[in-house]
Amino acid sequence: MTVNAAVKWLKRNLFSSWWNGALTLLVLYIVWSAIPPFLDWAIVHAVWSGEGREACLGPGKGACWPFIFANLDQFAYGRYPAELRWRVDLAFLLGLAGLVPMLIPRVPAKLWNLGYLVVAWPMIAIVLIAGDRPGLVGVDTDLWGGLLVTLIVAITGIVASFPLGILLALGRRSEMPVIRTLSIVFIEFWRGVPLVTVLFMASVMLPLFLPQGVHLDNLLRCLVGVALFSSAYMAEVVRGGLQAVPRGQYEAARALGLSYWQTMGLIVLPQALRSVIPGIVNTFIGLFKDTTLVLIVGLFDFLGQVRIQLSDMHWSTPQGAATGYVFAALVYWVFCFGMSRYSVFMEKRLNAGQIR
Amino acid sequence: MARRSSLASRIFPFVFGLVVGAGVLYFFLPGPPQGGKVQTAQQPGAKPQPGQQGPAQPAGSTLAEVRARGYIQCGVSTGLPGFSNPDDKGNWTGIDVDFCRAVAAAVFGDASKVKYRPLNAKDRFTALQSGEVDLLSRNTTWTMSRDTSLGFDFAGVIYYDGQGFLVKKASGITSAAQLNGATICTQTGTTTELNLADYFRGQNMSYKVLPFEKNEEALSAYDNGRCDAYTTDASGLHAQRLILKTPDDHIVLPEVISKEPLGPLVRQGDPQWEDIVRWTLFALIDAEELGVTSANVDQQMTSASPEVRRLLGTEGKFGEPLGLSNGWAADALRAVGNYGEMFERNVGTKTPLGIPRGLNALWRNGGVMYAPPIR
Numbered sequence: 055m056t057v058n059a060a061v062k063w064l065k066r067n068l069f070s071s072w073w074n075g076a077l078t079l080l081v082l083y084i085v086w087s088a089i090p091p092f093l094d095w096a097i098v099h100a101v102w103s104g105e106g107r108e109a110c111l112g113p114g115k116g117a118c119w120p121f122i123f124a125n126l127d128q129f130a131y132g133r134y135p136a137e138l139r140w141r142v143d144l145a146f147l148l149g150l151a152g153l154v155p156m157l158i159p160r161v162p163a164k165l166w167n168l169g170y171l172v173v174a175w176p177m178i179a180i181v182l183i184a185g186d187r188p189g190l191v192g193v194d195t196d197l198w199g200g201l202l203v204t205l206i207v208a209i210t211g212i213v214a215s216f217p218l219g220i221l222l223a224l225g226r227r228s229e230m231p232v233i234r235t236l237s238i239v240f241i242e243f244w245r246g247v248p249l250v251t252v253l254f255m256a257s258v259m260l261p262l263f264l265p266q267g268v269h270l271d272n273l274l275r276c277l278v279g280v281a282l283f284s285s286a287y288m289a290e291v292v293r294g295g296l297q298a299v300p301r302g303q304y305e306a307a308r309a310l311g312l313s314y315w316q317t318m319g320l321i322v323l324p325q326a327l328r329s330v331i332p333g334i335v336n337t338f339i340g341l342f343k344d345t346t347l348v349l350i351v352g353l354f355d356f357l358g359q360v361r362i363q364l365s366d367m368h369w370s371t372p373q374g375a376a377t378g379y380v381f382a383a384l385v386y387w388v389f390c391f392g393m394s395r396y397s398v399f400m401e402k403r404l405n406a407g408q409i410r
Numbered sequence: 411m412a413r414r415s416s417l418a419s420r421i422f423p424f425v426f427g428l429v430v431g432a433g434v435l436y437f438f439l440p441g442p443p444q445g446g447k448v449q450t451a452q453q454p455g456a457k458p459q460p461g462q463q464g465p466a467q468p469a470g471s472t473l474a475e476v477r478a479r480g481y482i483q484c485g486v487s488t489g490l491p492g493f494s495n496p497d498d499k500g501n502w503t504g505i506d507v508d509f510c511r512a513v514a515a516a517v518f519g520d521a522s523k524v525k526y527r528p529l530n531a532k533d534r535f536t537a538l539q540s541g542e543v544d545l546l547s548r549n550t551t552w553t554m555s556r557d558t559s560l561g562f563d564f565a566g567v568i569y570y571d572g573q574g575f576l577v578k579k580a581s582g583i584t585s586a587a588q589l590n591g592a593t594i595c596t597q598t599g600t601t602t603e604l605n606l607a608d609y610f611r612g613q614n615m616s617y618k619v620l621p622f623e624k625n626e627e628a629l630s631a632y633d634n635g636r637c638d639a640y641t642t643d644a645s646g647l648h649a650q651r652l653i654l655k656t657p658d659d660h661i662v663l664p665e666v667i668s669k670e671p672l673g674p675l676v677r678q679g680d681p682q683w684e685d686i687v688r689w690t691l692f693a694l695i696d697a698e699e700l701g702v703t704s705a706n707v708d709q710q711m712t713s714a715s716p717e718v719r720r721l722l723g724t725e726g727k728f729g730e731p732l733g734l735s736n737g738w739a740a741d742a743l744r745a746v747g748n749y750g751e752m753f754e755r756n757v758g759t760k761t762p763l764g765i766p767r768g769l770n771a772l773w774r775n776g777g778v779m780y781a782p783p784i785r
Contacts, residue, residue, distance in 0.1 A: 107652070107762060124498040133500045174430075177437045187439050196525060258533060261540050352488070352528055362528070365489030366497050367762045370652035372633075375626075 096380065110371040117377040118369075125363045129381075132199015132354055138191065142202055145182040149175055149209075157396065159403060172213055195273040199354040201385070203273070207280055207345040207355065212338050214281035219288025224318060226293055237289070244286035249347055252279040257351035276348050284341045291333040295326030328404045335397035339390045357382050472544055472676075472683035473517070473733050481523040484510035485543035488528040491649040492757035492765070493549050493569075502526050505756045506547040509568055509674055509691065512742040513545060516690045516734055521745035535560060538677060545687055547674040549645070556675070565688040567673045570769040570778060572666025573605050574644035576651060579659050581638060586665040590615040595628040595637035597621070601668070602642055609667040629653070643670055648763045664768070686732050693739035695781035696721055697748035699772055704747035707740055720784045728784055739784070749779065 069075040099116035101109055103123075110118035122129075131139050152171045155161040183202075186192025198206070225237030244252075256279040257272055264270070299322050307317040327334070349358035360378040363369070476482055486494035486506055494504040511521040529537050529548060538546045539561065549571070550556070552564040575594075577583045586609075596602050598621035610617045620637050622628035625646075632640035633654050642650070647662045654660055674691065676684050697703070700718050702710050710718050719725035722743075723736035732738065746752055750772075757765045771777025 111657070113656070128496065128498065128500050131500075133496065136500070174433070177433070181437055187436060194525070196527065258536055261542065350530070352530070352533065354528070362489040362496055363498065365491050365495035365649075367491040367495070367649060367652060369498065370491060370649065370762060372653050372655050374653060 106368050107371050107374075110373060116373065117380065118371045118373045119377065121363075121369045121371070121374055121377055122381050124369065125360075125366075128363055129200045129356060129359050131202050132359055133197045134193060134199065134202060135197065138185070138193060141182045141185070141190075145179040146205070148178055148182075176213070195271050198273065200359040201356045203348065203353055204342075204345050204356040206273075207277060207348060208338075208342045210277045211280045211284045211341045211345070215284035215288040215337070215341070216334075218281070218285035220292050220323070222285060222289035223292035223296055226289065227296055241286045241289050244283050245290070249280070249283055249344055250350060252283050253347055253351045255279070272351065273353060276351060276353060280341070280345070280348075284337065287337050287340075288334070291330050291337055292326065294333060295328075295330035296322065298329050299325050331397055331401050331404070335393055339393055342389060342393070343386060356385065472680045473686065476517060476544055480518075481525050482510065482514045482517065482545060483527055483543045484513070484524050485527050485529045485534055485537055485546040485548050486510065487548045488530050490549055490645070491652075492761065492763045493645065494526075494528075494547075503756065505569060505752055506549060506674075508746040508752045508756065509547045509694075510545065512694060512746045513687055513690050515741040515745035516686065516693075516738040519735070519737075519741045521742075535562070538562065538675065541677075544683070545674055545676055549672045550675060552671045552673050552675075561678045562675045563678050563684050564673045564675045565684060566691045566781075567671040568691060569645065569672045571643050571645050571670035571672050572769075573602060573641060573668040573670065574647050574666045575663040576632070576640045576647045576660055577638065577663060579661050583639075583663070584661075586663050586667065587613065587615075589617065589639060591617065592638040593618045593620055593636070595620045595622065595632040595640045597625045597628050597642065598623060605668040606641060625650075645672075645757070645765070648757070648765045652762055666769075682733055686734065689732065689784075690739070690742055692781035693721060693742060693784065694746070694749040694752065695772075695779055696784060697739070697743050698750040698779075699774070699781070702743055702748060703751055704744055707743045711740070717783065717785075726785075 068078040095116040097116075099114060100119055101115055101117070102119050104110060104118075104120040107118075109120055127136070127139070131142055134142060149171075152167060152175050156164070156167045156171055161167070181187060181190065183198070183206075184193060184195070222237050222241055225233045226241060228234045228237070253276055256275040260270070260275055303321055303325065304317060307321040312320065345355050346357045348355050349361075354362055360382045364374055364378055484507075486502065486504075489495045490504070490506075492504055494502060494506040497503050507526065510524045510526065514524045515521040517523075527537065527543050529543070529546075534546055534548055534550065535556075537543050546562075547568075549569070551571075552567060556562055557564055575586055575589065577589075583589065589610075594606065594617055596606060596619060603619065603621065606617070606619060620628075620631060622631060625642065628642075629640060629650050631637060640647070640650075644662060644666055651657050651660050651662065674687055676687055696717075700715065700721060702718060702721065707722065711722050711724050713719060713722075716725060720728060722740040723729060723738065727736055729736040729738045735741075747755070753767065753770060754760060757763045759766060767775070767777060769777050770779055773780040
């Protein structure tokens, strides 16, 4: 009975015609020829422990995981002083403490929670990570690296681009010509230049234009560049949502005597943002991965840190580079997949009333 | 019950406001005035002095700036094994890094007063020109155009590099002269290809080149047996040999076919700073010649040899014209050891790289490392 059902299922879904049957076999062949060798390399024949490159040398050995284990601290914090790393940990734990209740819809006091996340927590994080205040030793941004920098760039980009993007989107649809023009010029300028150019200008060219004696931190310059760049993209996503809101909604809000900001805040934006959640998350994920570009201006984000640790001759092995990149891919995937799944969850929840 | 809760609800906003207010106040507080920042000892408000940027500046200003700032900004590479790379504890290591430390020790008596700025090949000159680094110690080849038209001064040569060949031991090739008719893997679009053509034409030998866009691709093609030899700078060959499938089956041929003298460089126009960098390098080489090491530098202070005494500052006042203490060289040696120690520790035959001294041996031992005397 169950065998019959299985055969039926197979026949209907995988072998419904000779063409589909051929495709199924082809895909199975590709999976078969790619997955087992990879697993063999990454797990079965991989080296799991060792003190240096010698452990990973020799014929038939797979991934060199001890290289990852030995450098985990570097991948996470860069050259942030080891004895002060608890401050980074604490900052991100406090962030998680604010983020987790924020993400669970049932937990109350969302407004306070949001205030903590976007106002109080960034200040706490700056104090903890940068230090340089009474009782806290300062740590230069040159020493920051690894996942720390990736998260700082990504979080700054995400937190700054969301409100900026909404304002720009509203500005672009505004009836005031000056604001509209300025918004259009801003958006089109930042969308028209590649992020690499923005970072390069911020890091290399800007110091040449600044008056003598003015010094801006390299990381800060890049953060501003990333925030402005991503807000332009966010603005266009939000504008798409605004255009999807029927005209009747605006008119009804006006008819009720709501002001512009009341109309936008209570009627239009909630509907507009809900419909563009996939686009917003798409932008966030793109931004998260774009943070790897800061490597070209001498900041060592997670991927950059993985690459630079490969130049340590005490860990130079044939498999070193592949191991490092597989590990990096895994870490990026975990973050991006997490964001993606949460967006699916939110979409389902917010659209509960509209499921047809 | 109700009264208590109303009391609590009256006190709560007050306490909350107090906490938030204190937090905001703390956020905007400046750091302690002398508060040592980690590694850099930078004061929160310390701005670079005017005149830092641009190549033209009065003599001696770099040293004054470095002193006021409290550390040296040293440009290093973004990871070249043995020259400048971070280890798995996060510390920078390598010959180029050790040289930064030596200069810091000569200036401050403390080798840790360096801030490393990893620079890629594109940014390195801009960074030195704009004053972001005081010293570029980043495997940079000393060429005439860089020295003259870019506005830099090279302080000397810390490593004599050159384009070399990597071949399989099994091939029986032991000298570049036996490469007639060989297929050679290399990276395209660099001077490597030109040098190759020049060399084989000069030797009247034939060869086939298999060019690749990226170094890694060329190396993996060589590893997979598509070429007989792989060529790039010898220092890179030794490092890249380590990531071949079986490193011990390959050797780096002893000959080099181009001159790539790598050395530290500074901005033109500050002779004093240039002298400090140059003579720190010379002192490290002289010390090897005189047998002064990091281990025996303190005993050698009382040496009978006048050359050693002048080097270590127990005789004469050789630090003064540089604006340094007379024990400047002793401080540098105590921190990083002499040139030979630096070489052996970072790239020498006892390290995985296993680079023989070759051209970088002292002139007395068949190399070309030669430093003017201190007197």
